[in-house]
Amino acid sequence: MPECLGAKVPIPGERMPDPAAPVVEFEPGKIPVPADLDTIRRLCRQFRRDLIQLTVHSGTGSSHLGGELSVMEILGLLFFHTLRLDPARPEWPERDRFVLSKGHASAAMYVAMAWRGFFPRERLFDSFNRLHGILQEHVNLKTPGAEIPTGSLGMGLSAGAGMAWGARHLARHEGARPCLVYAVLSDGDCTEGQTWEAAMSAAHFGLDNLIAIVDDNRRYVTGPADRVMRLSPLAAKWESFGWQVATVDGHDLAAIRGALDRLQRPEAAPGRPRVILARTLKGKGVSFMEDDDGWHAGHLTAEQAAQALKELEA
Amino acid sequence: MSDLRPQGPGEDAPGTIHVLGAFLGAEDIRRIFGQTLVEIGRQNPRAVVLDCQTAIPTMAVAFAREFPERFLDFGVAEQNAVSFAAGLARMGFLPIVPLFACFVVRRALDQLATQVAYPELGVKICGVYAGLTSPNTGATHQMTQDLAVMRSLPHFTVVEPADAFELTQALPAVASLPGPVYFRMVRGDVGGPCPRVCPDGYVFRLGRAGLLREGRDVTLVGSGLMVSRCLRAAEALAREGISADVLNMSSVKPLDEALLVERARRTGAVVTAENHSIIGGLGSAVAECLAEAQPVPVRRVGVRDQFGESAPLEDLLPHYGLTAEAVVEAARAALALKGR
Numbered sequence: 001m002p003e004c005l006g007a008k009v010p011i012p013g014e015r016m017p018d019p020a021a022p023v024v025e026f027e028p029g030k031i032p033v034p035a036d037l038d039t040i041r042r043l044c045r046q047f048r049r050d051l052i053q054l055t056v057h058s059g060t061g062s063s064h065l066g067g068e069l070s071v072m073e074i075l076g077l078l079f080f081h082t083l084r085l086d087p088a089r090p091e092w093p094e095r096d097r098f099v100l101s102k103g104h105a106s107a108a109m110y111v112a113m114a115w116r117g118f119f120p121r122e123r124l125f126d127s128f129n130r131l132h133g134i135l136q137e138h139v140n141l142k143t144p145g146a147e148i149p150t151g152s153l154g155m156g157l158s159a160g161a162g163m164a165w166g167a168r169h170l171a172r173h174e175g176a177r178p179c180l181v182y183a184v185l186s187d188g189d190c191t192e193g194q195t196w197e198a199a200m201s202a203a204h205f206g207l208d209n210l211i212a213i214v215d216d217n218r219r220y221v222t223g224p225a226d227r228v229m230r231l232s233p234l235a236a237k238w239e240s241f242g243w244q245v246a247t248v249d250g251h252d253l254a255a256i257r258g259a260l261d262r263l264q265r266p267e268a269a270p271g272r273p274r275v276i277l278a279r280t281l282k283g284k285g286v287s288f289m290e291d292d293d294g295w296h297a298g299h300l301t302a303e304q305a306a307q308a309l310k311e312l313e314a
Numbered sequence: 315m316s317d318l319r320p321q322g323p324g325e326d327a328p329g330t331i332h333v334l335g336a337f338l339g340a341e342d343i344r345r346i347f348g349q350t351l352v353e354i355g356r357q358n359p360r361a362v363v364l365d366c367q368t369a370i371p372t373m374a375v376a377f378a379r380e381f382p383e384r385f386l387d388f389g390v391a392e393q394n395a396v397s398f399a400a401g402l403a404r405m406g407f408l409p410i411v412p413l414f415a416c417f418v419v420r421r422a423l424d425q426l427a428t429q430v431a432y433p434e435l436g437v438k439i440c441g442v443y444a445g446l447t448s449p450n451t452g453a454t455h456q457m458t459q460d461l462a463v464m465r466s467l468p469h470f471t472v473v474e475p476a477d478a479f480e481l482t483q484a485l486p487a488v489a490s491l492p493g494p495v496y497f498r499m500v501r502g503d504v505g506g507p508c509p510r511v512c513p514d515g516y517v518f519r520l521g522r523a524g525l526l527r528e529g530r531d532v533t534l535v536g537s538g539l540m541v542s543r544c545l546r547a548a549e550a551l552a553r554e555g556i557s558a559d560v561l562n563m564s565s566v567k568p569l570d571e572a573l574l575v576e577r578a579r580r581t582g583a584v585v586t587a588e589n590h591s592i593i594g595g596l597g598s599a600v601a602e603c604l605a606e607a608q609p610v611p612v613r614r615v616g617v618r619d620q621f622g623e624s625a626p627l628e629d630l631l632p633h634y635g636l637t638a639e640a641v642v643e644a645a646r647a648a649l650a651l652k653g654r
Binding site: 093097140141147148149150151152154155158159160161162163164165166167169170173193194197198200201205 | 383400402432433
C-alpha cells in the first residue's frame with residue numbers, strides 16, 4: 001500500500017458502512033491480476049454496491065451515479081485485466097496510463113482503484129467530497145494513481161494523446177519500455193469540439209499506442225442523445241477521423257475483453273489509434289436508475305439506497 | 315510639453331518617441347526568442363515545442379528546423395495543444411507552447427486552469443503578440459487581458475521581459491521551473507518596440523525587479539515595451555527637476571513586493587505602465603501590493619477598458635496612451651496627489 005493517502009477524515013455522528021462486510025470473498029488490494037471474467041463479474045457487483053455506499057457517505061451526499069454505473073464493466077476490465085500498473089508505485093514510469101475523460105464518474109474509478117490496492121477501501125466512505133479528503137468529485141492528482149485532472153469534458157483524449165506521443169518518443173529515443181494509454185470517454189465527451197481536435201491529431205501523429213473507450217450510454221443530463229444532440233453515426237465519425245473502431249456491448253465482459261486484447265496489439269492497426277464504442281445503459285444494475293434521466297448526478301434517500309443494495313445482492 | 319526627444323546617442327533616431335522609425339535597428343525580440351528556444355532544446359532533450367500555426371510569426375520555427383522530431387503542429391487547435399502539453403508534462407517532458415497570447419489565453423483558458431494550473435504541471439505557455447503589438451489584426455488578435463487572467467490562476471508564474479537581452483536569461487530561467495509559466499512577449503518587427511533597456515551585467519531573477527534608474531520623487535514601474543517608455547519619461551521628468559525611479563517589473567507574478575514597497579516608501583508616488591488593460595494587470599498588482607503594505611498615490615498607464623483596432627502601431631500606441639508622454643502626465647498627477 002503506498003504511504004499516505006490522506007488522513008482519515010472524521011465524520012461526526014455518521015455510521016460507517018462496515019468495510020469488512022463485502023458480499024464477495026476477495027480482499028481489496030490482494031486480488032490476483034489479470035483476473036478471470038467470473039472474478040471481474042463478481043467484483044463489478046461489489047463495485048456497484050460500494051458506489052451506492054460511497055454516495056450515501058459522500059460529504060455532499062452526491063455522486064454521478066448514472067454514468068458511474070454504466071462504465072463499471074469497462075473499468076473493472078481495465079483495472080483487473082488490461083492495465084499494467086503497480087499500486088504500490090503509482091508513479092512507476094513503465095505503467096500504462098489511464099485517463100478518465102468523463103471525470104464526473106470519478107467514483108467508479110476510485111472504487112476500482114481502491115480494490116486494486118491504490119488506497120484503503122475505507123477512503124471511499126470517509127474521503128469523498130470532504131475537506132482534506134483524497135477523493136474529489138472530479139479527478140485530480142490528490143488521488144494516488146490519477147494521471148491528469150478531468151471533469152471539464154473533452155480534455156481527456158488530448159491529454160492521453162500527449163501521453164501516448166510522449167511514451168512513443170521515450171521508447172524511440174531513450175529506449176524506454178513502451179506503454180499503452182487508455183482513455184475512457186463519455187458520449188457527452190464526444191459533443192465537445194476538443195475531443196475531435198484530439199482525434200484528428202492522434203490519427204495524424206499515428207498514435208497506435210492510444211486506445212479510447214467510449215462509454216456510450218446514449219444519455220446526457222437532460223435526455224437521450226438522439227433527441228438532445230445526435231452523435232449517430234458515431235462509428236463512422238471515428239473511422240472518418242482515421243481511427244480503428246470496434247463496437248461492443250459495454251456490459252458484456254467477454255466482448256470488451258476481446259476488443260481490448262485485440263486492439264492493444266500493434267498489428268491490429270499499425271499507425272492508427274483505436275477506439276472501442278461500448279454501448280451501455282446509464283444507471284446499469286439498479287432498476288429505478290436504469291435509463292432514467294434523474295440519475296446523472298443525484299442524492300439517494302435511505303430507502304433508495306437500501307433498495308439499490310438489495311438489488312445488487314443477487 | 316516636455317522635450318521628449320531621445321537624449322542618448324544612437325539608441326533612437328530623432329523625432330518624437332512614438333514615431334515608428336525611432337526604433338528601427340533594434341533587435342527583433344522574436345528572432346532572439348526563436349534562438350533561445352533552440353538553445354533550450356539543445357540543453358534539454360525533453361524540450362518539445364507545440365504550435366498552432368503561429369510558428370512563423372512567433373519565430374518558434376527556428377526550433378522546428380533544428381529539432382523537427384520535437385516540434386508538433388496541431389493546425390489551429392489551441393485547446394488540444396494545451397491539454398496535449400499537459401499530458402507531455404506528465405510524461406516528464408518540458409512542453410513549450412508559443413502561441414498568440416489572445417488565442418491561448420482566451421480560447422484555452424479552461425484547459426490552462428484544469429490541466430495545467432490545477433495539477434501544477436510544468437507547461438511553459440508563451441503568449442506572443444501580447445497587448446496592442448498585433449497592430450494590423452485588431453481587437454480579435456490583440457490581447458490586453460492576459461496578465462489579468464493568467465496572474466489570477468493559482469500556481470502560474472507570469473513573466474514579461476523588457477527586451478531581448480533580458481529574454482535570453484528569463485526564458486531559460488522560467489523553463490527550468492517545475493511549475494506552470496506564462497511568458498509574455500510582444501511582436502518585435504513592427505517598429506521594434508522593445509529597444510535594449512537592461513544594462514550590461516543585468517541579471518534576471520524571478521521575483522526580483524530591475525532598478526534601472528534611481529530617483530527621489532516618483533517611482534515608475536513598467537513591464538515589457540513600456541519599460542523603455544518609462545526610461546524616456548524619467549529623462550523628461552529630470553529636465554523638469556523631477557527625479558524618478560524606473561523599475562523593470564518583468565516578474566509580474568511573483569511581484570517584487572519588497573523592492574516595490576521600499577521604493578514607494580522612499581518616493582511616495584508610483585506610476586505603473588503596461589501594454590495591457592489597466593484592469594487586472596501590472597498596475598493592479600502594484601496597487602494591490604501598495605494598498606496593503608505602503609499606501610501611496612498610484613497612477614496607472616495602460617489601455618483603459620477598451621478593445622483595440624487594426625491600425626499602424628505608431629498610431630495605436632499614442633491613441634491608447636502607451637507613450638512616454640502618458641507616463642510623464644501620470645507622474646505629474648501622482649505627484650499632485652502626493653502633495654495633498
